[in-house]
Amino acid sequence: MTVPLLAITAWSGTGKTTLLQQVIPELNALGVRCGLIKHTHHEMxxxxxxxxxxxxxxxxxxxxxxxxxxxxxxxxxxxxxxxxLAELAARMDSSVLDLVLVEGFKGEPVPKIVLWRRGVKGGVEDLLDEHVIAVASDEPLQTGLPALDMRQPAQVAAFIARWRAAYR
Incomplete structure (x- = not known):
């Protein structure tokens, strides 16, 4: 079976890395083994x-x-x-992973959790597409999608773990 990809997307400066730093240990505690692919626009x-x-x-x-x-x-x-993204994910060892988290890659057709914080670049609606499975924010939003509190990494991890379990 292919390891599912789940992207965490947002405008730059929203807190993708910070949230992932908190969510990954929570997922590990739930028994979900994670890989990560991070997109950067910079020469690295x-x-x-x-x-x-x-x-x-x-x-x-x-x-x-x-x-x-x-x-x-x-x-x-x-x-x-x-x-x-598919070529990068194919290079990961799927025998030891339950999930590959992806930071960035807004335009890729993979399941996504959108992060949104007021005052950062654009509106949340500019980030939404048919692949978004939830929106995590620091304030209540009306998007018609499951709403997560980005200040509650355990809540976000629990949502991801449930999504991963249903993915099978």
């Missing part, structure tokens, strides 16, 4: 300049695995074109 460097792995990747290695007895990381160059 996950390796440390000057380290051997960085130098070898910069020398032209298209893929580099850095491994220790506690973790490993695969870094891949994608000079031709960026990978799609």
């Amino acid at each position: 460097e996950v390796d440390t300049p000057g380290k051997d792995s960085y130098l070898l990747r910069k020398a032209g290695a298209d893929q580099v695995i850095v491994a220790s007895d506690r973790r490993w990381a695969l870094m891949c160059e994608t000079p031709q074109q960026p990978l799609s």
